Amino acid sequence: MRLYDDPCSGNGYKVRLILALLGRAYDYVPLDIDKAETRTPGFLAKNPNGRIPLLELDDGRLLPESNAILHYLADGTPFLPVDPFAHAQVLQWMFFEQYSHEPNIATVRFWLTHGVEMTPWLLEAAERKRAGGYAALGVMDAHLSQGRFFAADAFTIADIALYAYTHVAHEGGYDLSGYPAVTAWLDRVSAQPGYVPITAVGR
Ligand SMILES: N[C@@H](CCC(=O)N[C@@H](CS)C(=O)NCC(=O)O)C(=O)O
Secondary structure, eight states: OOEEEEETHHHHHHHHHHHHHTTTOEEEOOOGGGGTTTSSSHHHHHHHOOOEEEEEEESOOOSSSSSHHHHHHHTTTEEEEEHHHHHHHHHHHHHHHIIIOOOOOOOHHHHHHHTOOHHHHHHHHHHHHHHHHHHHHHHHHHTTTTTTSSBBBBBOOOHHHHHHHHHHHHTTOOTTTTOOHHHHHHHHHHTTTOOOOTTTOOO
């Protein structure tokens, strides 16, 4: 199995984290998104959407989209419940992550950590995204004040998906001090056996 990824990507980290938690070996192919290495003809032939992470199976099949990859790798493991309702709740939070969370929290982090010139228009866009990101954090905090994890009363891929960009939200200028249930949950995730930080790449 081979993972195409940029080491700084939170979406890629979701995949690196579950592979570490499962103790699965893989080849790591680093691509630099700042150098448009995901937009070369060779990579576009593998993922026409031009984005990492991308998982390549040993038989050559290709799977993009971080949350689809999480779902594939977690199948048959404790990280994805079998019960239909619990399974759907995991998906509920993963869709929430892609629509209400990642586009707000990850984007601002990218702008601030990749040397993007913050024009007045982008500064305004960052403020709008921060408002959306804080709204998502509020939803997460209210939910986590009722339970230890997002779904199924267990650590699942919903937690992995949401952890990836929440734990580095400060790099996008977010202050998590007003979200105590979220910060306590971050500690519970990083205490999982086999946990690796976002800086750990390959295996
Ligand atoms: N919905 C996708 C988003 C993937 C994505 O936005 N990847 C970024 C890095 S985090 C990327 O490859 N950007 C390079 C580009 O757009 O050229 C996922 O969850 O995998």
